Structures are given as C-alpha cells and as structure tokens.
Amino acid sequence: MARKQTKISRRMLFTWCMLTGLIFLFAPQNLTSKFQLAFVHIFRWPLTMGGNLVMTAQTQQPFAGAASRSETQYLNYIANLEETLAQERKKFKKLSELYNTYVWEGTDFALADVITATVEGSRNELTIDCRKTNGLVKGQFVLGDECIVGTISDIFPQISKAEVKLLADPKSIIPVKVAGLKSIMKGSGNNSAKIEMVKNKVEIGESVFALKKPGFLDAPMIVGKVSECSRNQENPSLWDITVVPACNIEQLEDVAVIIMNPQK
Numbered sequence: 001m002a003r004k005q006t007k008i009s010r011r012m013l014f015t016w017c018m019l020t021g022l023i024f025l026f027a028p029q030n031l032t033s034k035f036q037l038a039f040v041h042i043f044r045w046p047l048t049m050g051g052n053l054v055m056t057a058q059t060q061q062p063f064a065g066a067a068s069r070s071e072t073q074y075l076n077y078i079a080n081l082e083e084t085l086a087q088e089r090k091k092f093k094k095l096s097e098l099y100n101t102y103v104w105e106g107t108d109f110a111l112a113d114v115i116t117a118t119v120e121g122s123r124n125e126l127t128i129d130c131r132k133t134n135g136l137v138k139g140q141f142v143l144g145d146e147c148i149v150g151t152i153s154d155i156f157p158q159i160s161k162a163e164v165k166l167l168a169d170p171k172s173i174i175p176v177k178v179a180g181l182k183s184i185m186k187g188s189g190n191n192s193a194k195i196e197m198v199k200n201k202v203e204i205g206e207s208v209f210a211l212k213k214p215g216f217l218d219a220p221m222i223v224g225k226v227s228e229c230s231r232n233q234e235n236p237s238l239w240d241i242t243v244v245p246a247c248n249i250e251q252l253e254d255v256a257v258i259i260m261n262p263q264k
Contacts, residue, residue, distance in 0.1 A: 107218070108259040109143075110136060112162070114252050119168065119191040126150065126164035128255060133157040135259045140216060144255045145247035147222045148210050152257060162257075166249065167223055168193050175211040177220060178202055178241065182211065185223070185243060193224065195241040202229050208243050215260055222246050 112130035126149070130136065133155060140152045142164050150172070153165035165172055172187035178195060179202045188194045195208070204227065209220040228242035 107261075108135065110257040110259060111254060112257065113254050115161070117250050117252060119166065119249050122170050122189045124150075124166040124169040124172075124187060124189060124191060125153070126166065126249075126252070126255070128162050128164060130160055130162050130257065133160055133162070136162060136257060140260075141210070141213075141221070141258045142255050143221075143258060144249070144252045147224075147246035148217075149223075149245060149247065149249060149252070149255065164255070166191075167243075167245065174223075175213075176208050176223065177211055178208045178226065178243075179206050188242075191245065191249065192227070193243045195243060197232055197235065197238040198241055199238065201239050202226050202241055204229065207246070217258065218260060 110130055110132045112128035115127040115129050117126050118124065126142075128142075136152060136155050136157075138152050138155070141148050142150050142152065148167070150164040150166040150169070151174075152162055154163040156162065167174065167185065167187055168189060168191045169187040170189050172185075172193070174185055176183060176185040176195065178198075179200065181198055181200065181202075183195050183198055185193050185195050185208065206226040207222050208224045208226065210217060210223045211220055212218060224243040224246050226241055227244045229239050230242075232238040232240050
C-alpha cells in the first residue's frame with residue numbers, strides 16, 4: 001500500500017522558520033554559542049573552500065598584474081644594460097684601434113656622440129656630446145670613420161658639448177696635399193670644399209690629406225676625395241678641384257677629438 005505523501009504549505013514552512021528563529025533569539029547565550037560552534041565544525045570544509053575561492057578571485061588579478069609589471073621592468077632593465085654594454089664595447093674597440101696605431105703614439109682622444117649634423121648651404125657643422133672636455137681647445141682636429149671631418153670651433157664645458165666646424169664650412173681653411181701637390185683647401189658649403197689654381201690635373205677619386213700641424217696633427221690624415229677637376233676660369237692653365245668628405249657626415253654616430261701631447 002503506497003504511503004500517503006504529506007504536503008507542507010509555504011505558509012506553514014514560513015511559520016516554522018519564524019518560530020525557530022524566535023527560539024534561538026530568546027534562548028540562553030551558552031546554548032546558541034554551542035550550536036554555532038557545532039555548525040561551524042560540521043560545515044568547516046565547504047566554508048573554507050568557499051572563502052579560499054573568494055580570496056583567490058579577489059587577489060589573483062592584482063597579483064598577476066604586479067608580477068607582469070615586475071617582469072616587464074626587469075626585462076627592460078636588462079635590455080638597457082645590454083645596449084649600454086654594447087655601446088661601451090664599441091667605444092673601447094674604437095679607442096683600442098686608435099691607440100694601437102703608431103701614428104698616434106703619445107696622443108689622447110676624446111670620444112663624443114654626434115647630436116646634430118648640418119651639411120646644407122653655408123652651415124656645415126656638428127654638435128657633439130663630449131663627456132671629456134678637459135684638454136679640448138679650439139682648432140683640434142676631429143676624426144670620424146678614420147678620417148678628419150673638421151675642427152673644434154667652440155666648447156661648452158658646463159654642458160659637456162662642443163661645436164665642430166666641418167671642412168666644408170666656408171670658414172674652414174687648412175693646408176692639404178693631393179697627388180703630391182701641396183695647397184690650401186677652403187670650404188665651399190653644401191658638404192664640399194675647393195682647392196683652387198693647382199698646376200696639374202688631378203684624377204677624380206684621388207685622396208686628399210691634411211698636412212701635419214704642430215700641436216694638432218703629427219702625421220698627414222685623409223680628409224676627402226676629389227669629385228671634380230676643372231679649368232680655372234681666370235687662368236685656364238691651372239685647375240680647380242672639388243673635394244667631398246671621405247665619409248658620410250650625416251651617418252656619423254660618434255667622433256673622436258685628437259688631443260696631441262695631453263697633460264698627464
């Protein structure tokens with residue numbers, strides 16, 4: 001015989017819950033405390049799991065973000081160190097090559113980064129960032145890619161910077177030698193210079209060398225190449241030579257100032 005199912009109405013269920021709540025409300029405190037402890041002991045595991053899940057959900061995202069930021073900063077720091085080390089190795093190699101050349105015995109060098117290079121019109125100059133300004137004076141020759149590109153025209157020790165007057169600058173005048181002939185080379189602007197009224201025709205591509213200058217240069221050094229050789233308009237028996245730099249000035253990243261007979 002099937003058991004008769006008992007149905008409990010919602011009103012009855014509500015009434016029982018109210019009565020249970022009132023009993024616990026007016027019951028002695030020691031009895032309710034024991035009941036609470038028993039409830040916690042019985043349901044400790046699910047309550048702990050629920051709390052852990054809530055804490056994980058609240059802290060996972062901030063900790064992940066912090067870890068990510070820390071790792072990114074660490075990787076960026078390493079990248080900066082590696083780039084600095086590469087630059088210092090490059091400078092050390094350049095200095096080693098210069099010091100190991102017999103021509104530069106007893107010579108010191110001040111390495112400098114090129115900040116700006118202007119090779120247009122009448123302005124032909126470099127602005128360089130020179131860490132070492134001690135020993136720098138106006139007129140010192142400046143090397144770039146193993147050739148002379150200009151001379152120091154101004155020094156700003158308070159900001160560790162200097163100006164370099166390129167050989168193409170209209171104010172630049174230096175003694176040179178080309179194809180065994182000694183003459184004077186003057187800057188003509190637009191990244192070129194002129195050697196005027198030469199007796200013999202010179203082949204295009206011939207190297208042009210700066211002559212020795214006591215206290216500034218102990219041996220001839222290449223400054224450029226002949227790009228054109230044409231008859232002088234006033235005296236057709238003589239030749240005018242156009243000279244272009246021996247390196248690409250606009251692509252220079254660093255230079256070296258030649259310091260002859262440095263004070264120890």
